[in-house]
Amino acid sequence: MEVDKGKGEAEETRKVAEADRDTVTLKSSDGKLFEVSKEAAARLSTVLAGMIAGGSIDDNGTDLKQIGSEALENVVDYCNKHANSIPSAALISSSISFNTAPFKEPEEWERKFVDRLSHDALFDLVEAANFLGMERLLDVTCHKISEMMKGKSPDQIREVFNIKNDYTKEELEEIRQELAWAFYDD
Amino acid sequence: MKSRWFEIAALSGALVVGFHILFQRLKQQRTPDRKGSVLHAQAPDRLLDTEASPPLQLPLDLLLEILARSDPATVARCAATCRLLRRHVADPAFLRRLRAAAAITTSDHRFLIGLLYHRGRSSSHGDMGTRPPPLLKSSSGSLTNAVIASLSGELAGPDDPVASGGGLLVLRRGNKHYPTTTTLRVFDPVAGRGHVLPPRDIWDHLLLVMPDEDEPGALGGGGDINFKVFIADRDLRTQTYSSKAGAWGPVVRGNTTAACLRVPGDYELVQPWSPVVLGNVAHWLYHHGWDPGVYSILALGIIGIGKGQAAWIDVSRECHRRRRDTHREVCRELLLVSTSDDGELALLVWERPLKVSMWTMSSSSSSQRSWTRRVLIDRTAILGSVQPTCHPLWCQRVEFQWFAQGSGTVVFYMNSVGVVLLNLRTLEVRHLQRLPLELFDKVSPLCVYELDMVPLLLSLR
Structure with missing residues (x-):
């Protein structure tokens, strides 16, 4: 897929002006504009x-x-909310140390932020976070989806993620036996 | 406009290229209308995998990101959804990630902790002695219930739990005062099976059990875990049992300097006897018998090329000086811990009047190590979380009992309170159970069992 056709040459001249603004404008695939703090x-x-x-x-x-x-x-909303919440370096730091872990637990407002999203919105957001390299948002959204999957049967998981079962009946039975410990709750 | 993408790629490095490629893939996979859900509208994406795979709702990379944050049971169920996921989940790199994440995330209790007591020293009646029932951290789920039942059954027998690791428990049968005559057995509470080890050539002064991740797979199918048992005697000769080989390997002595040839006769191993394992090196804390204020840490290579290589790390006397009770010779006011699963070695110290501090060592150079101290929890935090049955002033006796590395939990005993858990990651203090002092005196020491489900996923390979 071609990206970003037709924009272009005037870019260089804009660079100077850009540097002075404290927001950036982002344009979605369907042409809507969003402002976010630089x-x-x-x-x-x-x-x-x-x-x-x-x-x-x-x-x-x-x-x-x-x-x-x-x-x-949602991305812009998240950025704004994040700016308003306690900005802590620990949140975006990926160094493994005592209290700053690579996967940090979502904070209360982050939980609320993803809780209100539909499945589809959440999946879109996870991809947007990945695409934009937003480590923290990726963490929060992945965490939420992971919570959604908890306790789900393989059939339910297949449905959520549109996964096609390519195992034979015998193979499935074998896996169930191998992983009996994971199926205790069924 | 391709040129912009190249520009960005040049600026932000390969990362952006990665995202871009990923995105291209993603666009190809996505069904146009997600609400219709189960329609497999497009041809299998060859880029995603060499084998044909259905279009996923999310790209595989993101599914794995999500799974890396999930509990092992969910991961296992996902592996049961399709071959592609199974293959990726069984990948050693993924399992390492899962383990690292499981050790860090705190919201779910991925590890069950059970405190397994030894029988008391032979009682006056000459029977097997008393042993309190195992204390098990409450946790929902029938897997944990099954494991608890399995452990309880095992502990009703004559064998004493002596070590645990990777979800396995090592039990010793026979008179522990004559260690070479005792039999070691490795028990897997999940599979409910035991494995008696053949006689060993050296005394197991030090002992640890670990899952054998190089040799996954089955002893007899059914999800059994392959494991290794590592032992070392006071001369620092080592021997490793591999369940894969079904035999002890040769006795090996590491290529170490003369100063590290053995554990000096007056050195006493400080309880607990479980080591802190960082990478390929296990660490034990020793106390110098002739001087109550001197401690050393033994660092011993347990696998790989450094196997059997030993080094002594001196503990700063400062750590000792702040102790609550500096007169007691063999004390359990010091505990060796790690700051995270693959983190740094650290030492916890009970300090006056009632607080826990953590000493970490700068590992810059071995000759000039310096120790830094920070207070982890103070008196207010401790007393706010536990309710002593008497005035706090009487909570004089405080002892560390265990460090459970998988969950980062410190187990300690406090007079008039009982058994308390301190989570090193969240600093949450949790009162587990009251235990009468008389009983505590009889049954010490204990062993802690942690359920580790990550090795169970190895059977997928």
Whole structure:
């Protein structure tokens, strides 16, 4: 798929103006514009940070053709909420040490943030977070989906993720025996 | 406009390229209308895997991201959904990730902790002695119930639990005062099966059991775990039993300097006897018999090329000086821990009047180690979480009992309170059970069992 056709040459001239603004404008696949604080975008997304540093941010809306407006709205919402909550370096740090773990538990507001999302919105958001290199948001959304899967049977998991069963009956029986400990709750 | 993408890629490095490629893949996989859900609208994506696979709701990479944050039972059920997931879940790199994550995430109790008591020293009636029933951390799920039943049955027998690791328990049968005549047995509470080890050539002064991740698979199918049992005597000769080989390996002495040839005769192993394992090296804490204030840590290579290699790490006298009771010779006011699953070695110390501090060692150079101290929990935090049956002033006796590395839990005993768990990651203090002091005196020491489900996934390979 081609990305971002037709925008272009004027970019260089905009770079100077860009540097002075404290927000960036992002454009979803369906053409909606969203503003987000430059500081938050750079802090939370490695991809946006790279684009800001490289001056490839478009004043009229940086095209993110891979992200739908609903997901992008959630991304921007998350960035704003994150800026308002206690900004802690520990949250985005990936160093393994005593209290700053690679997978940190979501905070209360983050839980609420993902709890209100539908399945589809959540899946879209997880992909957007991955695409934008938003480690913390990826953590929070993956954590939420992981919670959703807890206690689900293989059939239910297949349905949620659209997974096609390619095991034979005999193989399935064999797996069930091998992994009997995981099926105790059934 | 491709050029922009190249520009970004140049700026942000391969990361962006990775995302871009991933995204291209993703677009190909996605069904246009997700609400219709189970329609397999598009052809299998060859990029995703060499074998044909159905279009997933989420790209495989993201599914694995999610699974890396899931509990092992969920991971196992996902492996039962399709071949592609099974293959990726059984990948050693994924299992390592899962283990690291499981050791860090705290919201679920992925590990069950059971405190398994030894029988008391032979009682006056000459019977087997008393043993309190195992204390098991309550946790829902029928797997844990099955494991508890299995452990309880095992402990009703004559054997004493002596070590645990990787979800396995080592039990010793026979008179522990004549260690070479005793028999070791490895018990897997999940499978409910035991494995008696043949006689060993050296005394097991030090002992540890670990899952054999190089040799996964089955003893006899049915999800049995392959394991290794490592032992070392006071001359620091080592021997390893491999369940795969079904035999003890040769007695090996590491290529160490003369100073580390043996455990000096006056060194006493400080309880608990379970080591802190970091990478390929296990650590035990020793106390110098002739001086109550001197402690050393033995670092011993347990697998790989460094196997049998030993080094002594001196513990700063500062750690000792702040102890609550500096006069007691053999004390359990010091405990060796690790800061996270693959983290740093650290030492916990009970300090006056009632607080726990953690000493970490800078590992910059072996000759000039420096120790730094920070207070983990203080008197208020401790007394706020436990309800002593008498005035706090009487809570004089406090002893560390165990460090459960899988869950990062410190077990300690407190007079007039009982058994208390301290989670090193959350610093949550949890009162487990009151235990009368008389009983405690008789049954010490104990062994802690942690359920580790990650090795169980090895049977998928």
